[in-house]
Amino acid sequence: MEVLRNPKREDWTGLTQRPLFDLTQLFSVVQPILENVKQRGDVALFEYEEKFDKAQLTTLEVTPAEVEEAVALVEPALKEALQVAHRNIASFHEAQRPQSLVVETCPGVRCEQHTVAIEKVGLYVPGGTAPLLSTVLMLGIPAQIAGCRTVVLCTPPNAEGKINPAILYAASLCGIDKIYKVGGAQAIAAMAYGTETVPAVHKIFGPGNQYVMAAKQLVALSQVAIDMPAGPSEVEVFCDATCVPQFVAADLLSQAEHGVDSQVILVCTNESTLTEILEALEEQLVNLPRKEIAEKALQNSKAILFDTVEQGVEFTNSYGPEHLILSVEGYRDLAPLMPHAGSIFLGNYSSESAGDYASGTNHTLPTKGWVRSYSSLSLSSFMRSYTVQELTPEGVVAIGTAVETMADAEQLFAHKHAMTLRLQSLSK
Amino acid sequence: MEVLRNPKREDWTGLTQRPLFDLTQLFSVVQPILENVKQRGDVALFEYEEKFDKAQLTTLEVTPAEVEEAVALVEPALKEALQVAHRNIASFHEAQRPQSLVVETCPGVRCEQHTVAIEKVGLYVPGGTAPLLSTVLMLGIPAQIAGCRTVVLCTPPNAEGKINPAILYAASLCGIDKIYKVGGAQAIAAMAYGTETVPAVHKIFGPGNQYVMAAKQLVALSQVAIDMPAGPSEVEVFCDATCVPQFVAADLLSQAEHGVDSQVILVCTNESTLTEILEALEEQLVNLPRKEIAEKALQNSKAILFDTVEQGVEFTNSYGPEHLILSVEGYRDLAPLMPHAGSIFLGNYSSESAGDYASGTNHTLPTKGWVRSYSSLSLSSFMRSYTVQELTPEGVVAIGTAVETMADAEQLFAHKHAMTLRLQSLSK
Numbered sequence A, B: 001m002e003v004l005r006n007p008k009r010e011d012w013t014g015l016t017q018r019p020l021f022d023l024t025q026l027f028s029v030v031q032p033i034l035e036n037v038k039q040r041g042d043v044a045l046f047e048y049e050e051k052f053d054k055a056q057l058t059t060l061e062v063t064p065a066e067v068e069e070a071v072a073l074v075e076p077a078l079k080e081a082l083q084v085a086h087r088n089i090a091s092f093h094e095a096q097r098p099q100s101l102v103v104e105t106c107p108g109v110r111c112e113q114h115t116v117a118i119e120k121v122g123l124y125v126p127g128g129t130a131p132l133l134s135t136v137l138m139l140g141i142p143a144q145i146a147g148c149r150t151v152v153l154c155t156p157p158n159a160e161g162k163i164n165p166a167i168l169y170a171a172s173l174c175g176i177d178k179i180y181k182v183g184g185a186q187a188i189a190a191m192a193y194g195t196e197t198v199p200a201v202h203k204i205f206g207p208g209n210q211y212v213m214a215a216k217q218l219v220a221l222s223q224v225a226i227d228m229p230a231g232p233s234e235v236e237v238f239c240d241a242t243c244v245p246q247f248v249a250a251d252l253l254s255q256a257e258h259g260v261d262s263q264v265i266l267v268c269t270n271e272s273t274l275t276e277i278l279e280a281l282e283e284q285l286v287n288l289p290r291k292e293i294a295e296k297a298l299q300n301s302k303a304i305l306f307d308t309v310e311q312g313v314e315f316t317n318s319y320g321p322e323h324l325i326l327s328v329e330g331y332r333d334l335a336p337l338m339p340h341a342g343s344i345f346l347g348n349y350s351s352e353s354a355g356d357y358a359s360g361t362n363h364t365l366p367t368k369g370w371v372r373s374y375s376s377l378s379l380s381s382f383m384r385s386y387t388v389q390e391l392t393p394e395g396v397v398a399i400g401t402a403v404e405t406m407a408d409a410e411q412l413f414a415h416k417h418a419m420t421l422r423l424q425s426l427s428k
Helices: A009-015 A023-040 A042-053 A064-073 A076-094 A133-146 A165-173 A184-193 A210-219 A245-256 A271-286 A291-299 A309-319 A331-337 A352-357 A393-409 A413-427 B009-015 B023-040 B042-053 B064-073 B076-094 B133-146 B165-173 B184-193 B210-220 B245-256 B271-286 B291-299 B309-319 B331-337 B352-357 B393-409 B413-427
Strands: A002-005 A101-106 A109-117 A120-124 A150-155 A178-181 A203-205 A234-239 A263-268 A302-305 A323-327 A343-346 A383-391 B002-005 B101-106 B109-117 B120-124 B150-155 B178-181 B203-205 B234-239 B263-268 B302-305 B323-327 B343-346 B383-391
Touching: A009 A309, A023 A042, A023 A184, A023 A210, A042 A184, A064 A165, A076 A133, A076 A165, A076 B101, A076 B109, A076 B393, A101 A393, A101 B076, A109 A393, A109 B076, A120 A133, A120 A184, A133 A150, A133 A165, A133 B393, A150 A184, A184 A203, A184 A210, A234 A245, A234 A309, A245 A263, A245 A271, A245 A291, A245 A323, A245 A352, A245 B413, A263 A271, A263 A309, A271 A291, A271 A302, A309 A331, A323 A331, A323 A352, A331 A343, A343 A352, A352 B383, A352 B393, A352 B413, A383 A393, A383 B352, A393 A413, A393 B076, A393 B133, A393 B352, A413 B245, A413 B352, B009 B309, B023 B042, B023 B184, B023 B210, B042 B184, B064 B165, B076 B133, B076 B165, B101 B393, B109 B393, B120 B133, B120 B184, B133 B150, B133 B165, B150 B184, B184 B203, B184 B210, B234 B245, B234 B309, B245 B263, B245 B271, B245 B291, B245 B323, B245 B352, B263 B271, B263 B309, B271 B291, B271 B302, B309 B331, B323 B331, B323 B352, B331 B343, B343 B352, B383 B393, B393 B413
Parallel strands: A002 A302, A120 A150, A120 A203, A150 A178, A234 A263, A234 A323, A263 A302, A323 A343, A343 B383, A383 B343, B002 B302, B120 B150, B120 B203, B150 B178, B234 B263, B234 B323, B263 B302, B323 B343
Antiparallel strands: A101 A109, A109 A383, B101 B109, B109 B383
């Protein structure tokens, strides 16, 4: 890690810069895939699965027998872990259930706000070397609690045409029974447009590589909603002499092992603590199976020493990290000063991995500075709100003139007339 | 209006189809404008304002003196109307203020959800023949209640370089003091990238023509969030013999006068009522100043007669209108069966114009079927939520093994190690 001491304010933008993607190039790769799936449906999916995942499939949908077989294969310890995680995630998301709202804004004018589940949602779970079973829970549980009527899950199969048993077990815990062996941009296309086998949905969720991300952004222009734009995962650890250097080093490595483009930033207000953390980092790195990935990620990472906590707070707000770990004295008072984060981890015992898997919070969080405008994934991401209003004759009298006057000023005379007729009917 | 009797289920998709826009063509027009403003800032804005709005400006920002002058020019009746609307809109949106959430998901694991205002928001208010003062209130009031620190308003000037006084008065009611004379795609670019004069924001709100919409979608790919995709305004009136035909006709015309591409659908379960509505429509159309626009919109509109209320409900759900007026017996019981609408107006006295201006609900609503995945604009559109968590040693013991096991299954060993170290520190 590059170590910087009290970097000047004008250098902060450079320090917090995220990798840039060439969206135009990504779109040009992805657009033909979307178009092909839209036009040719399942046939295109079979072709892409053979090309990209080396899987010669005869069917796309996972059968109940396959799920049953998978459930039997998952080790009891992993089943138990997934159940613990499921219970905590469900408990936190269940508490987010919104209330209907009824307000009489003035006599006879009743305004309401109600929330309902989005009917059909699609969950994308990436493949690759490791099965992202936690992602299944993080997307599947709020979909289930929201009451989405159709929950579709797409995930790429391996070369044998199989899906990791733990993925299927996690899906079954969330009551998901529409699971398809499709990955990449073609999976996003399938859920956006629908094919003979894969149902079209109204909103698509889930992480993925640059191509999946680009596909989500393209279908969001005209077809379906998406959860949020995405980029490489990020962590900032903000610490002082009260932290445990070994814990901090482990948290930094948790982020670094995700990928070579992972963003890792250490902010520290104590020089000897910083040195201890860097030493612990070297020690722990040696034994890490994903050592090469983590090393590359750390080469682009910064350790920043600030003289004051205030500077650290200001820097953190200027960065806006996905994950923010506060192992610093007075973290309870400091946390509200740094709301520009996807999820904040307080004290020495809240490892990022706690929230990644099992504490109950959602691990689907905005990256790349999108924390300034996007919410972290929550129950409300799977719901939509709408309004209802009812005016009585008294209500018409209360606001009728205001409506007429404003409609008049906007030169929308039919709008005015609709109110005039009602006012007239009451003055007869 | 074309009258249809009990159209077959397979014809519904055709009946509810929205006009298609050629996004690729729109993007190719808008992209160079965005690029130019991004590169050349204010200079580009001055050039575009001269080209598109015929305004030779020397400054872009509206001065306090201009606002003061404008406030003096607005008629007292309009001021009073705007104050009534402001009070009701504020009252309904104030009631939407979210609560923080604290859940102990298991002993020693505390998960929280907090909500804060988006720091910098941009509001776009279209120009044209009529000043959209209601839009200023609908966007400015929730921004103010949310507590957004910077609220930027862009609206095109007229050829004299002036902004309608009522717009400036409405803005001052919402405490907006950063107002810029910029319209169209160039305004969206200015708020997305920032210029010497116009501050960059984190989220852009507001209606506009196809070019504004395309510009919003393009900047949303990489730069800022936007409120929602948009299309021409829509209304469905669902009525039976209990409605007042003159009111229904007036409501249909309110929508039709918006533009030639406005979507107007009438669903009725009573043949003679339908005939009365169509007669009233003809009568009212004669005296409408925007008659030509309304007539063209009505040519593309449908009046549909269904034998049963059930068919009407099913059809309404298949359409998913922006505005849904229920002038039908038992509307209170029926409304929850048709949640796929942006805003629902109940009974004979709730004209769409009531909600457009002054009842308190927001008039910024999803169109084009986006009601299936997007919420109607609300206070939460101007806020973002994030999570916080704190584990005690007891919490680490409670979920530590689950975290280790899941991280192991995902082959993320640094994630596992971060928890193992904490567990080990407690067993010493």
